[in-house]
Amino acid sequence: MHVLDAAAQTVHTYPGGAESLAPRIGVSAGILRNKVNVNNTTNHLTLAEANEIMSATGDHRILQALAQEHGYVLARIDVGAGDDRTVVHHLLDLGMAEGELSRTIHDALADNVITCNEMNAIAAAGHANQAALIGLINRLRAAAKPGQVAR
Numbered sequence: 383m384h385v386l387d388a389a390a391q392t393v394h395t396y397p398g399g400a401e402s403l404a405p406r407i408g409v410s411a412g413i414l415r416n417k418v419n420v421n422n423t424t425n426h427l428t429l430a431e432a433n434e435i436m437s438a439t440g441d442h443r444i445l446q447a448l449a450q451e452h453g454y455v456l457a458r459i460d461v462g463a464g465d466d467r468t469v470v471h472h473l474l475d476l477g478m479a480e481g482e483l484s485r486t487i488h489d490a491l492a493d494n495v496i497t498c499n500e501m502n503a504i505a506a507a508g509h510a511n512q513a514a515l516i517g518l519i520n521r522l523r524a525a526a527k528p529g530q531v532a533r
Contacts, residue, residue, distance in 0.1 A: 388447035389427055389435070390418040396439050407434040457513040469525060472518040479514035483507040 383391075393414060396403045400418075404411040409431070416425035427435075432444050442456075449456045486507040490500035 383443070383447045383450070384420075385444060385447040385451060386418065386420045386427075388443040389432060390420065392435055392439055392441045392443055393418045396441070403435065403438060406438045407431060455509065455512075457509045457516070467521070469518070469521055472514070472521045476511070476514040476518050479507070479511040483511045 393400050393403055400411040400414045404414040407414070409417070413425055416422045417427040417431065419425075436442050436444055442458075446456055483504070486500075486503050490496045490504055496504070
């Protein structure tokens with residue numbers, strides 16, 4: 383999806399549309415509609431406004447579209463500074479995610495045809511696997527002692 387299409391969909395699917403969202407980001411509804419209109423050449427959405435829209439709506443399809451346009455994928459990582467789970471817990475999460483990815487691929491290949499739905503399931507399992515790995519890395523980083531070198 384093109385980033386401008388993602389921005390338009392984000393604004394138009396927000397409850398109340400541009401009229402409701404615009405005051406939350408400090409612009410008029412008409413200007414916001416123009417900024418996300420792919421046919422408008424006078425008003426343009428800034429990165430700061432796109433960030434405000436994503437923060438206000440909780441909808442990150444603009445970010446997803448940007449990543450996709452440049453060959454990246456995004457996976458939300460719900461690991462914060464207050465994560466008190468152990469490294470072992472994160473290792474187990476990773477093992478479960480890897481197992482789910484393998485199972486999903488195995489099931490999809492059972493009939494030697496991968497359907498669109500199966501591909502979507504494989505992608506979702508792959509993203510979950512990446513998220514688990516990044517969660518483990520973040521937990522290890524939090525446990526690392528500043529100034530010490532691993533050997």
